[in-house]
Amino acid sequence: MIPGIASSRRRFKDLSEQEILALAISSEEDDARIYRTYAESLRAEFPASAAVFDGMAAEEDEHRRRLIDRHVARFGDVIPLIRREHVTGFYARKPVWLVENLPLETMRAEAEAMEQQAATFYALAAQNTSDAETRKLLGDLAAAEQGHSLTAQSLAQTHLTQDVSEEEGRAAHRQFVLTWVQPGLAGLMDGSVSTLAPIFATAFATQDTWTTFLVGSAASIGAGISMGFTEAAHDDGVLSGRGSPIKRGLASGVMTTLGGMGHALPYLITDFWTATTLAMIIVFIELWAIAWIQNRYMQTPMLRAVLQVVVGGALVFAAGALIGGG
Secondary structure (H helix, E strand, C coil): CCCCHHHHHHHHHCCCCHHHHHHHHHHHHHHHHHHHHHHHHHCCHHHHHHHHHHHHHHHHHHHHHHHHHHEEEEEHHCCCCCCHHHEEECCCCCCCHHHHCCCCCHHHHHHHHHHHHHHHHHHHHHHHCCHHHHHHHHHHHHHHCCCCCHHHHHHHHCCHHHHHHHHHHHHHHHHHCCCCCHHHHHCCCCEEEEHHHHHHHHHHHHHHHHHHHHHHHHHHHHHHHHHHHHHHHHCCCCCCCCCCCCHHHHHHHHHHHHHHCCCCHHHHCCCCCHHHHHHHHHHHHHHHHHHHHHHCCCCCCHHHHHHHHHHHHHHHHHHHHHHHHH
């Protein structure tokens, strides 16, 4: 234990009844604020789910009001300042700003975990309280939090009809495609296809596997950096709705590098024809994988995807082999 740290936090069992009520009040305030932040982050794109979190925030406000009323009746108007971080081992909440990076289903799972933690807290708080009215209130709130998932379900039934849920699911899928799949696919295509010519030209021109590996690595990493910065810089995602430029740049840059390194790595093998044969097999797999991703996520007809990627890649490969062999 680091000296000076433990003394700044209280153990839950050492809290007075007034401090337990104060902790419950601040916790309800925090949870309501988190739910409202969830709602605001979802309102433009998922208004029905935002309404669910609005309803949950309203219920947390009602819990807070009941707790304050009990505190005033028992201890007066001055509520001690005590928060989760002041209590050793007390459950923590993620920073609210992280919700910008959470998908809808993760927010719902986080909310469910929050309610379960709150129910556990109220059950323990009731056991540590001797005043009958306070104990009854804390027990009632424990039951309410335990059943809050049912409340969320009823709110979901009110606001999330089957059509709305399906539409939100489609919107979430669409956002996933725009933010991750589309830039990642563009990077994979660029890395896999554009590096074919320099790698195989070098291979057939030098028949030196180490030189080919160095050229392939340089081409792949350089292309990855270029594609990543280009994707992140050319569209901030505000108007296009394509999401975070950092996420898109990361997806594009990483997949570009992987696409090129896939057929550069075999040249770590010292035997030229073994390395080249393995590289050609990997190229074949890469090109068909790209065609499958286009068909699966971009709804591109398979025949068109094959013509665009496999045939195009074969022509680039042939160009590199001919230039290197000549």
